[in-house]
Amino acid sequence: MGEISERSAVRRLCDRLGFGPAPGELDAGFEATLARRLSTAADAATTPPPVLTPPQPTKAPRKGAKQKGADENGADQDKTAADRAAKKAANKARAAQEAKLIGWWLDRMVASDRATERLTWFWHGHFATSNQKVRSAPLMLAQNQTFRTHARGSFTDLAQALVVDAAMIRWLDGNDNREGSPNENLAREFLELFTLGIGHYSEVDVFEGARALTGWTVRRTSAKAVFVPARHDSGDKTILGKSGEFGAKEFVDLALAKPESAEFVIGRLWFRLVSSTPPSAETVRRLVAAYGSKRDIGAVLKAMVAEAAFRDSASALVKQPVEWAVGLMRALGIQPAKLDDKTRVMLLAALRGMGQLPLRPPSVGGWPSGASWLTTSAGVTRLRLAQLLARKAELGQLQKSSARVDGVRVLLGVDAWSSRTKDALAGLTDPAQLTAVAACAPEYVVSG
Amino acid sequence: MDNLTRRRFLTMSGVTAAGALAVGATQVSWSDLMSAAVQNPLSSEDSVLVVVTLYGGNDGLNTVVPAADPAYQKARPDLAYEANEVLDLGEGLGFNPGLKGLKGFWDDKSLAIVRGVGYPEPDRSHFRSMAIWQTASPKTPVPTGWLGRWLDAAGADPLHAVSVEPTLPPLLAGATTAAASLPVRGLKLPAGKVGTAFAALGQPSSGEEHWQAQAAKSLQDLQNAVKVLGGAVHDQPEKEDDEDEQRTKGASAGGGSQLGAQLELVAGLVEAGVPTRAYSVSLGGFDTHADERGTQQRLLTELDGALTPFVQRLRKSDRGRQVIVVVYSEFGRRVSANGSDGTDHGTAGPLFVIGDKVQGGFYGEQPSLTDLSNGDLKATTDFRDVYATVLRDVLDADAGQILDGHKGSVDGLLKV
Numbered sequence: 001m002g003e004i005s006e007r008s009a010v011r012r013l014c015d016r017l018g019f020g021p022a023p024g025e026l027d028a029g030f031e032a033t034l035a036r037r038l039s040t041a042a043d044a045a046t047t048p049p050p051v052l053t054p055p056q057p058t059k060a061p062r063k064g065a066k067q068k069g070a071d072e073n074g075a076d077q078d079k080t081a082a083d084r085a086a087k088k089a090a091n092k093a094r095a096a097q098e099a100k101l102i103g104w105w106l107d108r109m110v111a112s113d114r115a116t117e118r119l120t121w122f123w124h125g126h127f128a129t130s131n132q133k134v135r136s137a138p139l140m141l142a143q144n145q146t147f148r149t150h151a152r153g154s155f156t157d158l159a160q161a162l163v164v165d166a167a168m169i170r171w172l173d174g175n176d177n178r179e180g181s182p183n184e185n186l187a188r189e190f191l192e193l194f195t196l197g198i199g200h201y202s203e204v205d206v207f208e209g210a211r212a213l214t215g216w217t218v219r220r221t222s223a224k225a226v227f228v229p230a231r232h233d234s235g236d237k238t239i240l241g242k243s244g245e246f247g248a249k250e251f252v253d254l255a256l257a258k259p260e261s262a263e264f265v266i267g268r269l270w271f272r273l274v275s276s277t278p279p280s281a282e283t284v285r286r287l288v289a290a291y292g293s294k295r296d297i298g299a300v301l302k303a304m305v306a307e308a309a310f311r312d313s314a315s316a317l318v319k320q321p322v323e324w325a326v327g328l329m330r331a332l333g334i335q336p337a338k339l340d341d342k343t344r345v346m347l348l349a350a351l352r353g354m355g356q357l358p359l360r361p362p363s364v365g366g367w368p369s370g371a372s373w374l375t376t377s378a379g380v381t382r383l384r385l386a387q388l389l390a391r392k393a394e395l396g397q398l399q400k401s402s403a404r405v406d407g408v409r410v411l412l413g414v415d416a417w418s419s420r421t422k423d424a425l426a427g428l429t430d431p432a433q434l435t436a437v438a439a440c441a442p443e444y445v446v447s448g
Numbered sequence: 449m450d451n452l453t454r455r456r457f458l459t460m461s462g463v464t465a466a467g468a469l470a471v472g473a474t475q476v477s478w479s480d481l482m483s484a485a486v487q488n489p490l491s492s493e494d495s496v497l498v499v500v501t502l503y504g505g506n507d508g509l510n511t512v513v514p515a516a517d518p519a520y521q522k523a524r525p526d527l528a529y530e531a532n533e534v535l536d537l538g539e540g541l542g543f544n545p546g547l548k549g550l551k552g553f554w555d556d557k558s559l560a561i562v563r564g565v566g567y568p569e570p571d572r573s574h575f576r577s578m579a580i581w582q583t584a585s586p587k588t589p590v591p592t593g594w595l596g597r598w599l600d601a602a603g604a605d606p607l608h609a610v611s612v613e614p615t616l617p618p619l620l621a622g623a624t625t626a627a628a629s630l631p632v633r634g635l636k637l638p639a640g641k642v643g644t645a646f647a648a649l650g651q652p653s654s655g656e657e658h659w660q661a662q663a664a665k666s667l668q669d670l671q672n673a674v675k676v677l678g679g680a681v682h683d684q685p686e687k688e689d690d691e692d693e694q695r696t697k698g699a700s701a702g703g704g705s706q707l708g709a710q711l712e713l714v715a716g717l718v719e720a721g722v723p724t725r726a727y728s729v730s731l732g733g734f735d736t737h738a739d740e741r742g743t744q745q746r747l748l749t750e751l752d753g754a755l756t757p758f759v760q761r762l763r764k765s766d767r768g769r770q771v772i773v774v775v776y777s778e779f780g781r782r783v784s785a786n787g788s789d790g791t792d793h794g795t796a797g798p799l800f801v802i803g804d805k806v807q808g809g810f811y812g813e814q815p816s817l818t819d820l821s822n823g824d825l826k827a828t829t830d831f832r833d834v835y836a837t838v839l840r841d842v843l844d845a846d847a848g849q850i851l852d853g854h855k856g857s858v859d860g861l862l863k864v
Contacts, residue, residue, distance in 0.1 A: 132696050132699050133696045133699045135696070171700055173788065176787070176788030176790065177788075178787065181787015182787075183738065183787070183788050185700065185737045198576055203572065314657070316657050316660065318659050318663070362702050363503070363702030365574075370659070371662055372616060374662055374663050374665075375628075375629040376628050376629055376630065376666065376670040379667055379670040380637060380670065383637070383642075387638075420649070420652070421649060421653070424648030425645060427644065428642070437646050440649060441649050442653075442656070442659075442663035442664045445660075446663050448657060448660065
């Protein structure tokens, strides 16, 4: 496979360290674009997070012996109508808060030209936590801000923050992990999915790791986890070949100290930001060197885009639905926050229909990739959303143009149309229709 | 609020080596399906397989409950069902009280329970264990699913598979062929200029990069899918998910929701004579590390509430009577409860096979509760025995070819 052009490389940089080019962005050079994406100066194009009221304390669910009383008539039988109405109202309020938070985040993704936002999105998929079970927008926001704070910083800091993150603890049953009755869910996924990868730890490490994580607890009224010494198992543990009175911090340190961890984390970044083809051994060596003892994510990003593979035409990636939709809104100058309520609801419904709603990863393993997004059903929803967004866009420049097909190519920041796509678009004169169909072209659905 | 986002499988995110679709070696052969629908619709003689995957690791011991066994009561004092709570199946076992409809099928001998199903050297990772079940390759990761390999092997025959989910589970991904996916709410495309232009984007373009070519192919497939299946799909309003705390407690390991709607769609397709021989549907939420009893019973009630009308509806048509349903999960759970009134990841579990062509009853031995391996049940039936049986008796295929020479089967399971 060949090397892509300089302009295509700039476009790829915008796609991979961001959510695609905004109008005019491709006129800058590669180094200037990289410097802007990796700038550490304050990002002007951001709005403060929404104010989310803390979750209302509700009665703890009945458990244990009481739950055993649930007979064949169902456990809900004794609930009064008032209980049910209150529950329904609480669910509605929770859903509204979640939608508000997703709207805010999408807005940031559209507005920002920093890699930070893209990496925040990446870490959300890596440490995949779903509000389906967390059931608290404030906790999801706190986790989201943690991703943002450490997005391009040290993976050590990020992993240390996540192991005691309140949303994560709720998601993976950390509240049920206490001395004398370890719950393995968090310890297992931390090793398998977040830091080491399968095959680099044993069942004993999972069990002992769970013991190390005991004591970290999320109370219903707080957005932060607290360490409760009475719940902590302070005894000796043996984790990954080392013994001691380990706690959460040591558990993370031990996992990250394994040489396989650096390659695992780098491999995950590569898979989402560069190519589904794994990096060569030489490349891995260079990226591990950049990662270094500080576990510097920003340095890995710089090293990645300097690799020859970054400019290889074969390093194409299917855009994830959120990346596609945010990129389209960037190109069309649409700010999600300024959309009317009805349209915003339709936007979120369409993302869900394509299989990717932020804050709702399908499982702790994160979202799928590649061909998984190119399904028959996603194709229908993609077109519907493209039509919706195109109707909201100011497309005057395509109104009278005699070169509409090329105009929409420039608007979307596509390198080139194939003759297939040129022919397909040639019959469309309405700018919104033209833009909607163009956004569904393989040249735009895939980041070439 | 959600129904579509949860249904997909984890290996596709590349977290394990068995990422069947991560390599993108798959093509949806809708054009074959379309011509088949016209020339050769599903014969009312052809059997159809519906695979129901329960994501998260369903607790087998609280599904088919050895309530009378003192070892069971002792291992899970707060989690155990009493003998008078379960629906008696005989041999000291009883169904979870949530499975009333399935008990009816058991009573009329159209439901088989294969006990102690698992594989050697069980893996306790959801992702790896689900990959093992879906690829039918316990020892080495392979990039194809067992039904995907069946699709490959079926070759020019009009044999096809459909996933009623927005993304494809690896079990339906072959080396050269992959099943199509269909959303519960159906496929509808705009008419007029937009429709024409959109359709034209599906044309292949010579020299196109791999993923762009795949994207074009998916649009081509979509056009054909709409022609073949569009009419068979009901455009029903989306139901609100009842997403309360109990329902979502075990949700971190993936899987679908609205199983009833998924199965309704399948029933409609079967009745319409679409030439599809295998369907995949799923239900998630079984990762019950904490407060398991209420959560699991609720999910089993949901499973029962979806399967019962589905099976009853199928009994009313010739084509429907050819359907065999298989229900499985990636592993069972530990024998002993953990300290959170839940159970951690375990090993073998029961598997259900339902349908008019099924010879109801127990198959396989019930694993011992005292002769354990590290606190876990020892599998008594290899899951590939079940696959081999349905490949042979439902899909008329050479099971050995698809299952890497696997020899076992579950004799007498199906009326053939």
